[in-house]
Amino acid sequence: MSNRESTVGADQSRRSTPSESRFDWLVDPKLLSVAIGSLAVVVISGLVQVSLGAYSMTITQAWQAVFNPDVVFNLRAWNAFLFGGELPEMSRESLIVWNIRLPRVFVAMLVGMNLAISGAIFQAVTRNELASPFILGVSSGAGLMILLTLVVFGSLSAFLPLIAAVGGAVAFLIVYAIAWKNGTSPVRLVLAGVIVGTVFGSLQTALFFFADDIGVVQSAIAWTTGSLTGTDWEQVRLALPWTVVAVLLGVAGSRQCNVLLLGEQTAKSLGMSIEKVRFALSGVAVLAAAASIAVAGIVGFVGLIVPHMVRNLVGSDYRKLIVGCLFVGPALMVGADVGARLALSPVQIPVGIVTGLVGGPYFLYLMRKQQHMGEM
Amino acid sequence: MFDTIASITQGRNRDEDESDAAEKGSTDDASDGAAATLTGEELVLGYPTSDGPIVDGETITAERGAVTALVGPNGSGKSTLLKGLANQLAPDSGSVLIDGQDVHSLDTKALARKLGLLSQESTVPDSITVEDLVYHGRYPHRGFFEHVTYEDECAVDNAIDLAGCGHLRHREVGSLSGGQKQLAWIAMVLAQDTDVLLLDEPTTFLDLHHQLEVMEIIETLRDEREITVVVVLHDIEQAARHADSIVALRDGEIKARGPPEEVITERLLADVFEIEAEVDSTDRGPRVTPIRARHDETDESDAAESVDGDGDSDSQVEAE
Numbered sequence: 001m002s003n004r005e006s007t008v009g010a011d012q013s014r015r016s017t018p019s020e021s022r023f024d025w026l027v028d029p030k031l032l033s034v035a036i037g038s039l040a041v042v043v044i045s046g047l048v049q050v051s052l053g054a055y056s057m058t059i060t061q062a063w064q065a066v067f068n069p070d071v072v073f074n075l076r077a078w079n080a081f082l083f084g085g086e087l088p089e090m091s092r093e094s095l096i097v098w099n100i101r102l103p104r105v106f107v108a109m110l111v112g113m114n115l116a117i118s119g120a121i122f123q124a125v126t127r128n129e130l131a132s133p134f135i136l137g138v139s140s141g142a143g144l145m146i147l148l149t150l151v152v153f154g155s156l157s158a159f160l161p162l163i164a165a166v167g168g169a170v171a172f173l174i175v176y177a178i179a180w181k182n183g184t185s186p187v188r189l190v191l192a193g194v195i196v197g198t199v200f201g202s203l204q205t206a207l208f209f210f211a212d213d214i215g216v217v218q219s220a221i222a223w224t225t226g227s228l229t230g231t232d233w234e235q236v237r238l239a240l241p242w243t244v245v246a247v248l249l250g251v252a253g254s255r256q257c258n259v260l261l262l263g264e265q266t267a268k269s270l271g272m273s274i275e276k277v278r279f280a281l282s283g284v285a286v287l288a289a290a291a292s293i294a295v296a297g298i299v300g301f302v303g304l305i306v307p308h309m310v311r312n313l314v315g316s317d318y319r320k321l322i323v324g325c326l327f328v329g330p331a332l333m334v335g336a337d338v339g340a341r342l343a344l345s346p347v348q349i350p351v352g353i354v355t356g357l358v359g360g361p362y363f364l365y366l367m368r369k370q371q372h373m374g375e376m
Numbered sequence: 377m378f379d380t381i382a383s384i385t386q387g388r389n390r391d392e393d394e395s396d397a398a399e400k401g402s403t404d405d406a407s408d409g410a411a412a413t414l415t416g417e418e419l420v421l422g423y424p425t426s427d428g429p430i431v432d433g434e435t436i437t438a439e440r441g442a443v444t445a446l447v448g449p450n451g452s453g454k455s456t457l458l459k460g461l462a463n464q465l466a467p468d469s470g471s472v473l474i475d476g477q478d479v480h481s482l483d484t485k486a487l488a489r490k491l492g493l494l495s496q497e498s499t500v501p502d503s504i505t506v507e508d509l510v511y512h513g514r515y516p517h518r519g520f521f522e523h524v525t526y527e528d529e530c531a532v533d534n535a536i537d538l539a540g541c542g543h544l545r546h547r548e549v550g551s552l553s554g555g556q557k558q559l560a561w562i563a564m565v566l567a568q569d570t571d572v573l574l575l576d577e578p579t580t581f582l583d584l585h586h587q588l589e590v591m592e593i594i595e596t597l598r599d600e601r602e603i604t605v606v607v608v609l610h611d612i613e614q615a616a617r618h619a620d621s622i623v624a625l626r627d628g629e630i631k632a633r634g635p636p637e638e639v640i641t642e643r644l645l646a647d648v649f650e651i652e653a654e655v656d657s658t659d660r661g662p663r664v665t666p667i668r669a670r671h672d673e674t675d676e677s678d679a680a681e682s683v684d685g686d687g688d689s690d691s692q693v694e695a696e
Contacts, residue, residue, distance in 0.1 A: 127499075182424065252521070258504075259512055265464055265495040270568065271488025271516035316501035317508065 030314045031324055038327035042109065045334040050101040052342055057093060065097040081233045082240075100232065107231040108337045108351070109330035110239045111292040112302060116329025117250040118288035119303030120310075120321055124257035125281050126186040129311075132304035133289035136193040136282070139298045140200035141171020142290075146223045146297070147207040150216050161238060164223070164297070165290030171196055172286050176279070183275055185264070226299030226352030228337050235295040242291035249284040250322050256281060257318035299333070299352045301359030306332055308366060332358075412490060412571040414438040414461060414604055418470035421453075421460040429468060430456045431628040438572070438621075441602040443594060445609050445619035449649055453628035454608045455496070455576055461606060462493040462574045474572060488516035492570035496577055498561055502550025506560045509549055510535055513567030535566035539593055555586030562593060573597065575607040579614060587611075591618045612649070616640045617661045624648045636661050646670060 051062035071077045071094050079085040087099065118133035125131070133139070145167025149156050156163065176184065178192040204224070211217045222229065256277050259267050267274050292299065309332075310324035333351070336358060340351040416436045422429035431453045438444040438461075446454040459465040461472055463479045472479045474490055482490070492513075500509060513535065514528045536542050541559040544552060549560060558578060565573060575594070579587040595618060597603040609615040615622055616636040624632045624639055626648045632639045640662040645653045654665040 258508075259515055261499070261501050262509075262512060263495075263497055263499045265493070265497050268464060268484070269462060269488060269491075269493035269495065269565075270512065271485035273484050311503075315503035317504055 028314065028320060031320050034310065034313050034324050035327045038331035041331040042105075042334050045331075045338045046102075046105045048338050049105050049334070049341065050097045052345075053096075053101065054346065055096050057096075061093055062097060065091070065093040066102070068094045068098075070094070071098050082237060084234070084237060103232040103236050104228055104337065104341075105334055107235045107239065107295055108228055108333040110236065110243045111228070111296045111299060112306070112329035112331070112333030113326055114239070114243055114246060114288040114292040114329075115299060115303040115333070116306035116310075116325035117246060117322060118285040118292070120307040120318070120325050121250060121253070121257065121281050121285040121288075122303070123307055124260050124318060125278050125285070126189050127261060127263075128186055128190060129308065130304070131190065132301075133285060133292075134298065134300070134303065135197075136189060137171035137175040137196040137200070138168035138286060138289050138293075139300075140197040140204070141174075142168035142293045142298055143204050143224045144171075144200045144207075147204050147220050150220050150223075151207050151211045154216075160223070161294030165294045168290050168293055169286050171200065172282065176282070184278065222350050223297040225350040226297040226355070227348075227350035228296055228340065229348050229350070231295060239291045239295045242287060246284055246288035246291060247326065250288065251319075253281050253284060254318040254322045257322075261316070261318075297350070297352065299355055301355045301363070302329060302332055302336075305359045305362055305366075308363075312366075412475045412604055413440045413473075414491070414572045414606065415473045415476075416457070416461050416467075416470065417473065419457070419460050419472070420468040420470055421456050421465055422468060423456075423465075429628070431460065433470065434628070434630050435470075436461070436623060436630065436633075438604050438606045440604050441598060442620040443598050443605045443607060443618060444621045444623060445607050445615035446623050446625060447609055447612050447615050447648075448625035452625040452648075454625050456628070457625065458493075458574055458576050458606065458608050462491065462495075463487060464493065464495070485516040488568065488570070490570055491572045491574065492565040492568040493574045494561055494565045494576060494578055496580075500549050503548055505546055505548055506541060506544045506552070506563070507532070507536070507546060509560055510563045510567050513564040513569075516568060531569050532567050535563045535569075538566055538596065539563035540589060555582045555589070558582055558586060558590060562590065566597075570603070572604045572606070575605065577608050577610055580610050587614070594618065612640065612645070613662075613664045616664065640664065 047059065047062060047066070050066060051057055051059050057065070068091070071090055074088060076085065076088045077090070077098070080087040081098075081103070090098070115133055119131070122131040122133055122136060123129055126135075142164040145163050146160065149160055149163050175189065175192045175196050178195065179185070179188040181188070208217065208220070211220065256272070259270060259272055260274075260277065260281075262270075264274060267277075289303070306325055306329045307321065310321050310328050313328075314320045314324045332355070336354040337351045339354040339358075341348050343349070343354075414437070416434070418433050418435055419431055420429045420433050421431040434457065436444075436457065446457060448454045456465065460467055463472060474482075474487075479487055479491070510532050511524070511528070514524070514531060517528065517531075518524075536545060539559045539562045541556065541563055544556055544560060547556075549557060552560065562578065565575075578590050578594075582590065591614060594605055594607060598605055598620075607615075607619070609619075619636060621634065622632075622636050622639040623630055624644060631648050632644050637657060640655055642653060642655050645651050645655070645664065645666075650670045652667045652670055654667060656663045656665070
């Protein structure tokens, strides 16, 4: 078995049959450098993020606060962060860093991960490189529900994250139902997504006319363009469990994604129940997108370009692609959020605007560079 | 996994197979990967977009351990028939049986362990290696969370050997020529380790070298692995030379079937392909020398106005 090390499949079960070669495909120099590079971006942007702001401190102070052993090794502190317990006493710096600035970085990481995975899965399901979490109606559904809540049912705004996520999921189901005709096809899914998106988009615009308060409009804009302003541990607590589930399912489904990419007929002749797999994977992608919408609103472009960047760097094997997305997604989000928070300081702009400003030109560059874009 | 290895060297006498297959649906213990008979009974096949059925109530039997070639002009329904046999296209009526068992009663993975299909529509991301592609052939043998087993590795090694693409093993699929790609795809369906293999125009668009290579692989499969092969071929001479049995279709109707020497006649070529040709029998099977296309409008056999030669896709033709 000379080929042993290169033939190991994606076994994602967490059973403990020991096998040295089981994850050997992960040890890919390109994937490793992507992971390390992304981690570096996250750490640097994170440090910039924690040291700058209204309460300014030096890099050293910020470092000391971040790695303050009194906080890092304090179970009560983590209990407060992750389960909403009572916060133990800590220094002013530590409080600002750990309670205000770091959670925002963590939320950015979770959002980046979710969007990237969601985009990667949607691109496999539709076999279309231009697919993103929001092409299948998720963003329009979420956006509409956000506006409805803010403008019409103001009393429900405490449940906004949940309502937004539900709206995204429901819109996706509508898209799926429209596309269904003895089974679906990638093209029909995308077209149905466009149809639903257009109708919901019009309704959103219509709702803006009924907003009587400029504050409501601003809040609606922040939600529909995606913003991390004011996020803290509560958002981490909200997104983390779903992120863990989505990431595990995404990694587990990567082999199915690979087979889906061989084309419908081939996948079918290999014995895949193609509709079930497509629906299940879409469900995972919607879950991931919903988790990010719930905490940050609709951040555009991340789900579209991150899988692209990773594909260019590590190739289109989904086992590696998904893992790569787990690193590059957070790097892009955390980096973009530095811009969103500090570029026009003290005014913060929604991070979705920054990702759009970065993502658009990058996408244009890709389009110019690549001959074939679109269908995979 | 030792079965897999053993079956390559085994090679049963083919005459035996044919007599076996006479009792259709006989239950030779198929568990050890022995060949199976594939039968399509009274198949009515059509696409949702076509007005009527393309294939209207045809019965076809692929004998166990033999190569059956489907031939016919463009739009004669041969690919449609193959899709029907492969359970890719649900028949409007009729049924497909493997060793007497209805394919609908099998779950998708169980079916994929018995019946493999190499379709024409095959896309693959350019950056995966041949080996990765071949491993996808093991999909029906693996559970959702299952790890690659020793058996999988053997099957993949065997398949790559048999398809003769060992030298391409670590190349990226995107860097291969059309012929090499086809070999990689064939290796993938071989890794599936099925009793029945359906191939849709596996030699079309390949250079002569690769055409012969593909046909040799098919013969090896039949002779050494006793796999039942159904292959759509564009080249009638190729069919005549390599197939044990030929089924000639026109307008979704089976016009003739039987061994090549009986089926490939000047009269059949005139009827089915609308060509004038000379057929000489040689020891490599009938040799066809096409002479000219026939433009005989009064021929009673083309009641349907046939529009051959323009459509590549069988699905474009609408049955009357």
